[in-house]
Amino acid sequence: MATDILMPALSPTMTEGKLSKWLKKVGEDVKSGDVIAEIETDKATMEVEAVDEGKILSILVDEGTEGVAVNTVIATLGAEGESAAPAVKKAPEPEPAEAPKAAAPAHAKTAPTPKETAEPAWGETKPATVREALREAMTLEMRADKNVFLMGEEVAQYQGAYKISQGMLDEFGPRRVIDTPITEHGFTGMAVGAAMNGLKPIVEFMTFNFAMQAIDQIINSAAKTLYMSGGQMGCPIVFRGPNGAAARVGAQHSQCYASWYAHCPGLKVVAPWSAADAKGLLRAAIRDPNPVIFLENEILYGHSFDCPTSEDFVLPLGKAKIEREGTQVTIVAFSIMVDVAMKAADALAEQGISAEVINLRTIRPLDIATIIESVKKTSRVVSVEEGWPFAGIGSEICMTVVENCFDWLDAPPVRVAGLDVPMPYAANLEKLALPQPNWVVDAVKKLF
Amino acid sequence: MAATQSATKKSKKPEPAMSKDELFRAYGKMLLIRRFEEKAGQLYGMGLIAGFCHLYIGQEAVVVGMQHAIDSGDEVITSYRDHGHMLACEMDPKGVMAELTGRATGYSRGKGGSMHMFSKEKGFFGGHGIVGAQVSLGTGLGFSNWYRENDRVSLTYFGEGASNQGQVYESFNLANLMKLPVVFIIENNRYSMGTSIERSSASRDLSLNGVPWGMPSLSVDGMDVLAVKAAGDAAVAHCRDGKGPYLLEMKTYRYRGHSMSDPAKYRTREEVQRMRAEHDCLDSAKKHLEELGYSEEELKKLDDGIKARVQEAADFAQSSPEPDEKEIWTDVLVEA
Structure with missing residues (x-):
């Protein structure tokens, strides 16, 4: 009896992924625990281990295929001598509508193409995900201004917990793309101090839920110092990361902080929706001489929108x-x-x-x-x-x-x-x- | 660990860390702080200074000794007991006193007050009202020097009460992990508000608090400006060599209450008197200067000049106008 190998969901928001590599060929034997394939999720490249034992009877999705929906049958596994053909036919449709729902809200899969996504004045557009747009915004600003740097948990060697900063360590090096320990209070204060001394930090919070550890530094130090110093000492800094509910991660990881930060004078609070928003607003936030709270959304990271390609594209805050x-x-x-x-x-x-x-x-x-x-x-x-x-x-x-x-x-x-x-x-x-x-x-x- | 032990011995018998002239200047600065704070206490009593006002009287040797160990371009940051640090950084006593009285001519144009003053020009980064927050911020000042690959050092002061804050240890970890040029200075004045060190800290030797992070440290007689200077020299040299942060525990004492509204029931009058009589930083520096040949008259003249300077600051602070009402809306954001 052949067993189907399904495209696994490897993160709470994953609805589809890229099947980047097969490590087993048709006809090869597989033992439980063997790595059979590599899959790129919205967060990282992950290895897929076999659960069952047997021989690979068929590979149904070629390596390199992007956008493979979670729970798609990607291969079949069978006993010695079993043929592939029946397995493929049998490949049941395991309630395809229901399983993805459990992994992500229904609307995550079908982002409507908005009627007016592009900024007409900015000319040519091309499709980009919100993730790519954020990365491009940071990259362009870091190329333009040596005082801009990125710090946070897993932003450098791991390439970003959500892959926003993928490739940035290679381009900018470890002095400008900095991995921090998991100590939000301390590293946020450190970034605020660096901003007071004229640098322009981008602080990535793995999620804004963790920024609560650091909220004293954001409000009492970053937002108020300009006023308390009679205008002498500003704090040009961006705090960014996913905000709000992701999917199925429970109460401590699913909360919208828009109202918390919007309450405070001395801060700007930005919440992009499309890729154009993400790119244009993040560039403006990095250039802004004030502390900016930049509230992203994990589910939107993988959504694709038309986005202006112009090197000069930026959107006004406010x-x-x-x-x-x-x-x-x-x-x-x-x-x-x-x-x-x-x-x-x-x-x-x-x-x-x-x-x-x-x-x-x-x-x-x-x-x-x-x-x-x-x-x-x-x-x-x-x-x-x-x-x-x-x-x-x-x-x-x-x-x-x-x-x-x-x-x-x-x-x-x-x-x-x-x-x-x-x-x-x-x-x-x-x-x-x-x-x-x-x-x-x-x-x-x-x-x- | 070894560094700490040998240093403790060293601090008991300091090398002459200052020349005769330098000691004279240091004494003048300590005296300025003492007289300034006495005047601030008076103005508070007269209702001209309000809110929280934390006087530095007793601790002057710490900040003056450390200031003599750094160069212009280095940064200083501290908590809310900050008047002494500002004067040591050579901020103008008139501007500091005017801020205390909430006037337009104050360093923060009357919008900061005692706990929130800054001078980028003089390398003074505040003046912070949240216990311990300045430790992470000071680590960030060190970070900015590391980032720019210059050889500047940041002095980050905090009390022994703040030394129990979680972010202090987060900062120690970050600083030594990244080898940031930060001198962390614990001003251990024995009382975090009304709670004695014995009742607030399980650590009996605060200079060891950096050991888990591999940070070298010294325990220093913070009532002796020469000992402070010697320790400061060692710590600053370590940072400038790119070896990372350094921890100094300054054993000091404040003669006044935690703030002006502190009834100080948590310690005896005798304890305060004994510290003043036996350990006062001004007395011991004065004795040194006399031994070095300064006359009673010269020292009296110095004091008179300082008293006049402080009176001038007080007059300036009282005669300056309050901020324009329009100022309430300025400096919330930098106009982009």
Whole structure:
């Protein structure tokens, strides 16, 4: 009886990967524990070990193939003398729809191609993942300015926990791409001190959850020193890394910090969605003379968008982008929730409601003008965030609208947010905790 | 370990680490700090200085001795007990006192206060109010020198209370791992606010606190400016040679309370009196100078000049205007 070897999920957010190398050939014997293949995930290159014993009967996915979905049958294993043919035929479809769902939220697989991703003024674009865009932004800025360097856990020799910094150690060397011990409080303070002395550090947090260890240095040292020194001593630094829920990593690794940092004067807070956002905003953040919190999203790292190729491409901080124009309701979102908002807008269009989607890009300073202008046109506003509702970014957006264009409103502002609970682990519960497009659709429909 | 033990012996019998002139200058600086702090205490009592105000009286030899071991271009960073460090860095007493009184002419234009003052020009990086935070920041100053491959050194001061903070050990690890030119200086004045060292630290010899990270260290009589200077010379030379960080434990004592609002019930008056009478850094330096031939008159003249300078600073601080109300909105962000 032949056994199927399936494409394994090797990280919490992996939905597909590259089958980079086969280490066994058809006809070779395999023992349990043998490395049979190498697979590149969204985080690293991993070895796949055989679980069962037998002879490789067939290899169904050639090495070098990219985008192999998790749970695809990649090879079959059988007993001596068994033929490959029946195994292939039999290769069952092991509930292909369900298994990937467990590995990542459904929307991770199908990023909608946004209607207006590229910045038209920047000319030529080509597809790039958010990961590549972030790497390019750092690389270009480090080439241009010797004071810019990258430090964090696993950024150098390991090539980045999420491979954002892949190849950067080779180009810039160990003095500018620096592996740190797992001591966020200490290395963050060290980076802030270096910034006070004129360097421009990029601090990568493996996730923003770990930055809580260092939040005193971010708020009390980085954000306040310029003010306390009467303008003498600034802190040009970028704190970046994945923020918010990944997938199935539980409460301590799934939290949105947008509201925490946006509360504090002295900081700028940026949350890109597309590859163009990632590249243009990160370059601006590195050049900015102030401390910038740069909130990325792990699920978006592998998403591909059209991105300007121009060497000069940069986006302004503090400016939102209308991703989709509409006339009857304004949906305000940031980071991965722009995906949710865009899907909701599609669904609403089918039901005859024209929604405008604003991608905030920067949370502090908030682009109030763009929000107000839109709401004055549509008369309705819904905010979408994956963070908790209480004292969240949605509260700020709703109050901003009330303060500035109350008379234009035809209905009360509405917040869509993650549920007010620590993130559960179970797949069904996790899905219930995070805003889905239909939540937004439902919220919008109540306004009419 | 060996370094620490031999150094302890060494610090008991210091080599003459300063020339006659240098000692005279050091004495003048210690005296300036003493007189300045006495005046600050008076102004606090008059309600002209408010909030937290931590006086450095008693500890002057530490910062002055160390300052004599470094060059211009090196960096200094400390906690909130920072007036002495600023004066040692040759920041203007007028600007420091004006900041204490919250005036526009202060170093932070009245927006920092006693605990938050800086002078990039003089290499003084604050003035930090969170216990222990300056240790990581000071490691970052050392990092910037390592990054730039210059031969500058950062002096990072903290109290024995801060020495129990986790980030201090994270910084020790980073500094010796990367061989950063940082001199870590524990100002062990025996009391972290009201808690004595015996009640706050399981470590009985703080100079050994760098041993797990392989950091060389010295335990120093911090009431003796010559001993401090000698230890500082050794530590700074180690850093400049690219050998990484160095830890100095300065055994010192503060005569005043933790801050102005401290009733100081945690120690006896006799203990304070004994330290003042037997270990005062100014008394011992003065005695040295007299032995070296300075007359009572010369030293009195120095003191008179310093008193006048401090009075001038106090007058300046009281007569300067408060910051313009528009200043409340400035310096939140650098305009890009």
